Amino acid sequence: VIGMTQLLACTDLTIDQKEYVETIRESTNNLMAIVNDILDLTKIVAGKITLLQNDYVFNDIIYTCIKMNQYRADEKGILLSCNIDKNIQPVLSGDPYRLNQVLTNLISNAIKFTHDGQVNVNINLIKENEKSVTLEFIVADTGIGIAEDKVDSVFERFIQVSGDNTRKYGGTGLGLTITKHLIQLHGGSIDVKSKQHQGSVFTFYLNILKAKQQLPATSKDENMGQNKLQNSLNGIHILLVEDNIVNQKVASKLLTNQGAVVKVANHGKEALELLKKNKTDIILMDIQMPEMDGYEATQIIRHEMMAEFNNIPIIALTASALIADQNKCLVAGMNDFIAKPYLASELYKKILLQLDPSCH
Incomplete structure (x- = not known):
């Protein structure tokens, strides 16, 4: 849909x-x-969420999160700012996806309930030792605020502080509940201070391990606005591997509308044959398919086909938003993944970033 x-x-x-x-x-x-x-x-x-332990460039995660929310702030005419303590070690180790989720929940919530003014994100180094850092994350807004007698209930599931807010802003009342649980899963804590019509300040603390090996940290564009991607796929040859006819139609049209040349395979085996016969710059690979799934097809491309095919970028198209499943895609040899349903702009950016890594 x-x-x-x-x-x-x-x-x-x-x-x-x-x-x-x-x-x-x-x-x-x-x-x-x-x-x-x-x-x-x-x-x-159900206790089914497990945290990853991956090395990541800390600033990249934060700026990506800010970029994801920037357009919402721009639409409302709100200033969205971010300040990161320069003393924080560049490369940390943990679950960057869940950290992104927590920050995105808090920032999007702040923007949602702010009509004038600003949303500020501040990250401070509180403590450091040889193995880890303790960080303070503050998300402050100038929004509608929360009545003092309602502040303690904001983290309860299915609870919104006002029936009027539910009708006006929508939502399930689950976002802050999930955020608190994820922070606690990290061994951290979260607190909120707010007054009605005077904005809100959400503060949480996390102890995060340092990466054992400090890689050169090449942070993504910190100015958040320069070097924007051009959503043009003109002349790019794309192999779309997808068994669902509706999904084929949607993806093919989105891609050809941007000038791409698209070949469609219904499953992994068909993809391997088309790959041998047609020029292909990048592959969009569904995971669950008959005959041969995306994992197996990727393994064959990476390890059994001629060298000219081994390094073709492969983006997984997955119906699962589970981090474990997405990580499995990377382990299988795919370069990136995008969860269905995806926005056209998100798909274009993923493709362009694979073909030109300098585009941030």
């Missing part, structure tokens, strides 16, 4: 039709948010 709506929005529509399409788009995004929240909470309650 999301994919077809994106395609429909790119056609010639009347003013009324554009309004209807925008309503569908907002509704599908709200439904996706609800589904994701419920899935996350279910996994937390």
Whole structure:
């Protein structure tokens, strides 16, 4: 539904039709948010969430999170700023995906309930030893705030501090519950200070391990706005490996609309044959398929085909948002992954970043 709506929005529509399409788009995004929240909470309650222990460039994770939320702030005319303590060691070790999720939840929440003013993110080094750092994360906004008698209930599941807010802003009341659980899973804690009509300040603390090997930290664009990607795939040859006909139509149209040349394979075996016969710059690989799945096809491309095919970038198309499944894609030899349903702009950026790593 999301994919077809994106395609429909790119056609010639009347003013009324554009309004209807925008309503569908907002509704599908709200439904996706609800589904994701419920899935996350279910996994937390069942104890099925495990944290990764990967080395990562700390600033990259933070700036990526800011970029993801920047357009929402721009739409509302809100200043979104970020300040990171320069004494924090560049490369840390832990679960960058869950850290991103926690920060995204807090920042998007702050933007959601702020109509004028700003949202500020500050990260401070509190303590450091040979093995780890203790960091303080502060997300402050100038939004509608929370009544003092309601502050203690903001982290309770399915609870929103006001029925009026539920009707006006939507949501499930699960975002902060999930955020608190993820922080506690890291061994950290979170607190909120707020007054109605005077904004809110969410503060949490995490103890994060240092990476054993400090790699040269080449941080992504810290100015957040320079070197923007051009959403043009003109002349790029893409092999789309996907067994679902509807998904084929959506992805093919999104790609050809940007000038890409697309060949479609219905499963892994067919992809291997098409790869031998056609020029291919990049492969979009579904995971679950008949005949041969995406993992097996990727392994063959990486290890059994001629050298000219070994290094073709492969982006996994996965219906799973589980970090463990996404990590499995990388271990299998894929370069990146994108979870369905995906935004057209997100897909374009993933492709362009693989073909030109200098694009940040």
